[in-house]
Amino acid sequence: MIEEKITDMHIGGVVIFTKSLFMFLLLDVYLRGSYAVNGNEVEQHLEMGKKLLAAGQLAEALQHYHSAVDGDPNNYLTYFRRATVFLAMGKSKSALPDLTKVIELKPDFTAARLQRANVLLKQGKLDDAEKDYKAVTEKSPNDEALMQLSTIAELRGNIREAYQLVEYGQLPAAVEVLGRAIEICPWDPSLHETRAECYIQMGEYYKAISDIRPTTSLRSDNRPAFLKMSQLYYKLGEAEESLNQIRECLKLDPDDKNCQPHYKKVKKLVKQINAAQEAKNNGQYDECLNKAKQFMKTEPSEEFYQLKGEGYLCHCNAKGNHIQEALMMCNRLLNKNPDNIDALMDRADTYLASEKWDDAINDFQKALNMEEGNHRAREGLNKAQKLLKQSKKRDYYKILGVKRTARKKEILKAYRKKAATWHPDKYEGDDKAHAEKMFIDIAAAKEVLTDPEKRQKFDNGEDPLDPEQQQQGGGGPFWHEGFNPFGGSGFKFKFNFN
Template identity: 85%
Template sequence: MIEEKITDMNIGGVVIFTKSLFIFLLLDVYLKGSHAISSTEVEQHLEMGKKLLAAGQLAEALQHYHSAVDGDPHNYLTYFRRATVFLALGKSKSALPDLTKVIELKPDFTAARIQRGNVLLKQGKMDDAEKDFAAVLERGRNDEAYSQMNAIADLRGDIQEAYMLVEHGQLPAAVEILGKVIEKCPWDPNLHETRAECYIQMGEYYKAISDIRPTTSLRSDNRPAFYKMSDLYYKLGEAEESLIQIRECLKLDPDDKQCQPHYKKVKKLVKQINAAQEAKVNGQYDECLNKAKQFMKTEPDEEFYQLKGQSFLCHCHAKGGNIQEAMMMCNRLLNRDPDNIDALMDRGDAYLASEKWDEAINDFQRAANMEEGNRRAQEGIHRAQKLLKQSKKRDYYKILGVRRTARKKEILKAYRKLAAIWHPDKYDGDDKSKAEKMFIDIASAKEVLTDPEKRRKFDEGEDPLDPEQQQQGGGPFWHEGFNPFGGSGFKFKFNFN
């Protein structure tokens, strides 16, 4: 398509526009003119901004000051008021350009000079701050500027002393001085990083993290800070929080050479720990043991994860019936961490399974003393005391000669073996009354230990076949006709109510 050409001959050459382009330019001029803000509207925005600022509605006030600046870009007061809102919002970086613009438009505006000097001082830019305060003092006496000039001189001396102390390894003294400096220069990332390094060397990782965290906003693209926080949380055993921080690093650069491998390791470890925890909660003790061993292998160097892994092994061995392994792991854990309440209670459970009632009571009592109101510890004491009392009476596990952790298959096998010996129809001895009593005990043991609910009660120290309960209608009784092996002779029949 051939466009009609418009030629402008008013300049030393020829400028050619297409007709469509010319129309577009005219439209653009019209639109810009239609959006121009009058001086009245600028004043309205300033007034609304002032009211919203007084009401504490900073974000809304900022929008009105944006409009005022756009409408009158040569009014120094609009920039100054917007800078005030930026500072109130904690956005010092955004405030500085506005304060600089104010000083360009009105060099003798003392309030802007002092405000900018204060911001620069908080950022640790003492030379630049000093220039602003000096410029104010050149115009006459100003108490605030004079005070800040003296403060800068003191701060320089404190910083020099702090770095000297760091160099000589006097870290607590350095930290104390840096704390005073940071009160005056809270937006200086160098000071926070220096104090964080002191804390790291002192082993106070949480305090180090508190100093590193603000540097992620004080420095742009501060990936090293996110990596450092992730590493510290990792060392503290907070793998989930470590994963959160390292992901922040990768948001800035998915291929960061330091953060990427660390992320893979932490992610793998968190997955394994969560799997071990899930198996533990669900009573899948073999799976719990496997996952615990996996994450201990993933991180063999950091003590916290080794202790955490041993804690899983202690608990899941105890609950899974591996008493010797449980005792070994719980003892190892308690040797390294004597105040580990969970390990004490897990060992208490292992002692119960080993029928060491007094030792179990001691462990649960220690745990209860360490954490008042601990329900598991209180229940453990009560259970151990009941089992101790019960041990002086009839013990169904001992009757069948099986461990307290024996499975149903083992219990039935033991029952059949003993029943074959003591069944009154099969007994070869002369003391038939002894055989009858033994067979009754064997049958009772089988009944209790193969019934999940009755076995649970017995394991908690309550005999479900206690004579007192039989008088109330519970327990077995004999009557003619019972013979599990068939044949003739004595005929017994159990009727379990």
Template identity: 60%
Template sequence: MASNSYINLLKAIKSLVILLLSLDIHFDVISASNAEVEQHLELGKKLLSAGQLADALSHFHAAVEGDPDNYLTYFRRATVYLALGKSKSALPDLDKVLELKPDFTAARAQRANVLLKQGRLNEAKMDYELVVKRDADHADAREALMTIEPLENDIHIAKQLYERRDYEGAIALLTKAIEICPWDPELREIRAECYIAQGDLFKAVGDIRPTTKLRSDNTKGFNKLSLLHFKMGEADESLTQVKECLKLDPDHKECFSHYKKVKKLVKLMQEAQEASSQEKWVDCTQKASQILKTENTIHPYVHKAKSHTCHCEAMGGKSMEALKSCNELLDMDPENIDALCDRAEAYIHNEQYEEAKMDFQKAHNIDQQNRRAGEGLDRIQKLIKNSQKRDYYKILGVKRNAKKKEILKAYRKLAIIWHPDKYEGNDKEKAKKMFLDIAAAKEVLTDKEKRQKYDLGEDPLDPEQQGGGGGPFWQQGFNPFGSGGFQFKFHFN
């Protein structure tokens, strides 16, 4: 019997030793875990003090995972979230702090501040009241409580003013409210609608943009932002914002419909600009026409399309069409320097030099530093002077935008008539002069460099303009008859 008692005693001692050993191990693990948590907290505090918020946050994450029941780890992480401007992430941590330690006044005051900035006035009021109840001398909480009631009244009146379309009054009150509640998306949305009603789309964009972050999955906000940018003529930014809407909801009907339109418009505008830069004038005017078919009500896009049409038709030699397009553009924008210069080019193609001079002069008067207007004015003055002498285009009877093939064809046709050896009339001197003019016109207009100079108002065969002496141009190196006088042989190909 005694032997059995001894055996049982030994068993009990053995069990106790095992339990104590297990407790020691458990205490060691807890001690090691606590040490790691404390280490993360200390590193987090140091990094937070140094302003290294992202690194601090990673250590506080580790501290929370290591000790999920420690209210201080949540509180410090919430502090970093707030420093990063992530109030939505901070709020759940503050809620957890107060769940674990309801009498933690600093956390409750911090939560009240967040709720106030979010416009959750009733919840903020309850937290502030508890703070004051525990700490009657808490000045910030007392001041906030005094602010909430008049703030609620201002917001109520602002909404009424908005409904009555008193947008100026509503904006004034909403602006005061947003200063206190900057994270309240509803206040910004209402003020944005007031700005839209007043036609101030830029300020409306400034209010809608923050709401895309203040509200989760805010497809409505991105869609509104995209439409505002579109109305402002900012198609590229409109496309960017509507893509954000579709990232959140690929099946969003309004966003998808707008996406198709704005994507097409952006592409057309890029193609029109590229065609203009590459001097593909026909392609440019076609793209401009497609821009108007895609959007013909919003001023910036209509203006852009008509600008391309005016410029590309003028530079492409379609003078009559260009005059019409440029006139339409100038009706919309009377002091558009580019349109004035483009219309001047169309007048030059029509040989309406005085009208061209007036347009270049007006453009120059608007901006005396504008290079195109200044150079155009100099050129038209030279053209007017040259037109009083010899006009090579008129001599050959071709348009100013005639191709080389057309010029050679006109030259051959006239050369048959006026070549002195072939001329059937009696006035050989007249024939000689006419043929010299025809040959000079062909010489200039079929040579790319010389023609470019001539189109800029400079006659490359005029010795006065080339810095040479006086005398006929054939004495300056140009002689269609060769050194043997009338021994020139004309070949008809």
């Protein structure tokens, strides 16, 4: 036995050395056994990763390749396969170190070098990509590498041309050339940023946002990109989305000196706009006017928010029966934007309230021409046409001399005053027949305007006491449903002004 041979040796230093050698041999045997187990596990992880990758289960495949790399950190294939998964997941930054590790472990592995070159090219790192493609062609002819080397030469010229066009202010041409470069280098943030600036100067903010957005992942801690997108959404009038983007900046650094002031301003504006909308929805029209004026004061420079505020002032003045203010704001808004269908219908409602039937019909008809199926415009037009027709007959408000917004108390007061003047029993003039007619009209007006349902019908352009409109027969336009202002057929008038 080895151990017995060692113990038989009695030379001091030699004995110690031989025991150390024995321990080393035992450790070597142990490590070999351990490696065999780990080797089997690595193969299992690689096999499972391969199956999951084929099934499109990338996250699960990646976990197995992580385990394979940990189990065998010197196996170039484990790194290469993990890089393949990273690329499939769109994580080129993570794939690049793995591909570099593969090349370190196996410099002649052409597939890895070609893959790394492709990643570098997409990232816009032309010099590094060129070196890898050349290394591939020097080892053996490769059509893909040769084609990409030609592409890089042409691409350098395109990029130089694009920057010259930007410098000369030829922005549409620059955008076109940059587009060709971005097709080849989609992961180059500088190209996206340059094209975004062109779009901003051209006033095409949505396209600029589309170019800025990918740079938030292509550059680490890219707070300026989130701030820029927030500012662009703000200019576009999308305050809520502006707030979302600036919050992303503050997630990266809550104390960012550029993002913080913008965040406070946008947050305040959004709160005021939402308050104005809530008041409008709840029919709190005076509150709506106050909140609209507040957010117009918060943002006096950007035209969108001024127009939005004027929209609230037009609508809420119209609904709040502030006739003059409504007409002023709606006219101002329509002068700036004649196609604003909401302002057009708000002005039409204001014309209705001021009994300008023809003007109301004209505005509602314009709104219908813009949007044929608009329910509000269709209803408004029908109402305005009925009211125009009604105005040529009998207007109960005019009979009593009250406004359309008059309350029941005002209506009864006006009725009593008119009835006291024209009641045939009290009338002192000679024309009793005229007094009878006037009193019938006054009594009819009182009946309609003090009954909420009948008044609503009248306000909608329908006379509830007109048998032609009600499709009822009767002895005349005001003699139905038992209505008799004189209380009997003998015209024995009694004062009853309740």
